[in-house]
Amino acid sequence: MSRASDRAYDxxxxxxxxxxxxxxxxxxxxxxxxxxxxSRTPVRDALRRLEAELFIRRNxxxxxxxxxxxxxxxxxxxxxxxxxxxxxxxxAAKRISWDQLARLRSHxxxxxxxxxxxxxxxxxxxxxxxxxxxIVLEAAGSERLSGMLAQVIEQPVVLRTARQYDMENLxxxxxxxxxxxxxxxxxxxEWAAAVMTGxxxxxxxxYAAAHSGDTEIHRTDEAA
Amino acid sequence: MSRASDRAYDxxxxxxxxxxxxxxxxxxxxxxxxxxxxSRTPVRDALRRLEAELFIRRNxxxxxxxxxxxxxxxxxxxxxxxxxxxxxxxxAAKRISWDQLARLRSHxxxxxxxxxxxxxxxxxxxxxxxxxxxIVLEAAGSERLSGMLAQVIEQPVVLRTARQYDMENLxxxxxxxxxxxxxxxxxxxEWAAAVMTGxxxxxxxxYAAAHSGDTEIHRTDEAA
DNA sequence: CGACAGCTTATTGTATACAAATACCATTCG
DNA sequence: CGAATGGTATTTGTATACAATAAGCTGTCG
Numbered sequence: 290m291s292r293a294s295d296r297a298y299d300x301x302x303x304x305x306x307x308x309x310x311x312x313x314x315x316x317x318x319x320x321x322x323x324x325x326x327x328s329r330t331p332v333r334d335a336l337r338r339l340e341a342e343l344f345i346r347r348n349x350x351x352x353x354x355x356x357x358x359x360x361x362x363x364x365x366x367x368x369x370x371x372x373x374x375x376x377x378x379x380x381a382a383k384r385i386s387w388d389q390l391a392r393l394r395s396h397x398x399x400x401x402x403x404x405x406x407x408x409x410x411x412x413x414x415x416x417x418x419x420x421x422x423x424i425v426l427e428a429a430g431s432e433r434l435s436g437m438l439a440q441v442i443e444q445p446v447v448l449r450t451a452r453q454y455d456m457e458n459l460x461x462x463x464x465x466x467x468x469x470x471x472x473x474x475x476x477x478x479e480w481a482a483a484v485m486t487g488x489x490x491x492x493x494x495x496y497a498a499a500h501s502g503d504t505e506i507h508r509t510d511e512a513a
Numbered sequence: 514m515s516r517a518s519d520r521a522y523d524x525x526x527x528x529x530x531x532x533x534x535x536x537x538x539x540x541x542x543x544x545x546x547x548x549x550x551x552s553r554t555p556v557r558d559a560l561r562r563l564e565a566e567l568f569i570r571r572n573x574x575x576x577x578x579x580x581x582x583x584x585x586x587x588x589x590x591x592x593x594x595x596x597x598x599x600x601x602x603x604x605a606a607k608r609i610s611w612d613q614l615a616r617l618r619s620h621x622x623x624x625x626x627x628x629x630x631x632x633x634x635x636x637x638x639x640x641x642x643x644x645x646x647x648i649v650l651e652a653a654g655s656e657r658l659s660g661m662l663a664q665v666i667e668q669p670v671v672l673r674t675a676r677q678y679d680m681e682n683l684x685x686x687x688x689x690x691x692x693x694x695x696x697x698x699x700x701x702x703e704w705a706a707a708v709m710t711g712x713x714x715x716x717x718x719x720y721a722a723a724h725s726g727d728t729e730i731h732r733t734d735e736a737a
Numbered sequence: 738c739g740a741c742a743g744c745t746t747a748t749t750g751t752a753t754a755c756a757a758a759t760a761c762c763a764t765t766c767g
Numbered sequence: 768c769g770a771a772t773g774g775t776a777t778t779t780g781t782a783t784a785c786a787a788t789a790a791g792c793t794g795t796c797g
Binding site: 331 | 751
Binding site: 333337338341343362365366368369372376431432433434436437441 | 557558561562565567586589590592593596600655656657658660661664665
């Protein structure tokens with residue numbers, strides 16, 4: 290896309306993900322414009338996109354705030370994600386190409402290397418994990434589905450999830466990917482969907498366990 | 514929302530739904546600005562929203578086109594819609610209030626009246642049908658879900674679906690709503706989800722039957 | 738005859754100035 | 768003392784001018 294608008298988008302998104310903008314905090318277009326070194330026009334553009342992706346909320350009088358999700362909201366996001374990714378896996382099983390299968394295998398190999406190293410390489414795990422899921426989605430071949438999953442996968446709190454993985458969960462994740470590959474090999478959509486459902490739900494419970502002490506049950510504004 | 518930006522949104526949306534802008538047609542911001550009687554700024558805003566709702570597509574060099582969906586795309590939209598509305602019904606069964614139940618009943622009564630009149634009142638049916646589904650969604654209490662369904666329900670071609678209903682389908686639709694109400698009365702989420710799944714899938718087949726002769730299997734541009 | 742380079746035109750992206758709307762605060766009146 | 772009202776400041780919305788980019792065309796060269 291356009292340069293300034295994209296820079297603003299990335300910049301603001303990073304500010305949110307890094308926590309420099311805290312959940313519930315109000316956002317002013319001009320302040321962001323200065324931070325990003327662009328005018329308000331591309332900032333407004335970026336805010337619209339981030340709003341569509343639920344990173345940002347707007348109250349009734351158009352003021353913007355960093356979205357702030359409760360644990361309940363988050364569990365629901367995981368449920369939707371499980372449902373949508375399972376659907377994607379079902380479609381992918383019927384459509385995936387040899388090339389895509391090979392790429393999946395390669396990423397899952399990289400994941401294995403990342404977690405069997407003397408000190409687990411979490412960033413590497415996260416990167417290949419992300420690409421693995423992206424390829425499944427690509428094989429599913431549905432733009433609509435891709436758009437919907439974007440709304441549900443990349444939420445700030447969700448993104449932090451994998452960093453909470455303990456060794457046990459990292460290994461399970463790898464093995465679930467393996468099982469998904471076998472389901473794909475057999476073009477068994479139902480199997481693939483079932484594996485994917487479990488995969489995402491396990492990730493949720495890993496998150497919930499890691500965050501059981503958190504007190505993030507407050508929201509900024511209400512919706513009808 | 515803002516006045517000019519909203520007017521532009523409604524205006525352009527209507528142009529698409531009415532067919533004055535045909536699927537695949539290129540859209541120029543300035544032309545639309547003149548049509549809407551506003552400047553390009555709010556038009557761009559509206560285009561962004563319509564793009565998020567998949568009414569509009571953009572090619573790699575940022576030119577906008579009216580979205581043009583194949584029958585396959587459409588069936589997939591129906592599948593996603595069935596899945597998401599079933600999920601919504603499952604949630605709604607656990608959360609729906611007496612007031613919401615009463616409103617559902619009232620709308621389904623209006624639907625019965627609309628289709629049992631000497632000449633069926635299709636616009637009335639469509640209006641109350643839309644509100645019925647909106648209340649179920651409201652009872653489900655998930656903004657994320659609402660946003661996703663908006664992407665899938667209001668597609669141009671989908672919107673035209675109900676107009677294709679024959680008398681048989683109109684009656685079935687009414688009875689399915691009735692069954693959904695009983696499932697809600699019993700707080701039976703699984704039943705509600707099952708009824709909703711069938712409800713949407715029947716709607717798809719009604720559409721497919723009515724459009725079996727159409728030759729709309731062409732797309733404007735490709736995506737990766 | 739085909740293709741490619743360079744120019745021209747069309748279209749979108751960005752900045753800025755100004756208008757409109759909203760929130761915030763102080764003051765006054767009950 | 769509290770609530771309502773008014774004015775001021777802050778923030779967002781819109782228009783417009785200009786910059787950047789991409790498309791289309793034409794003329795030339797292989």
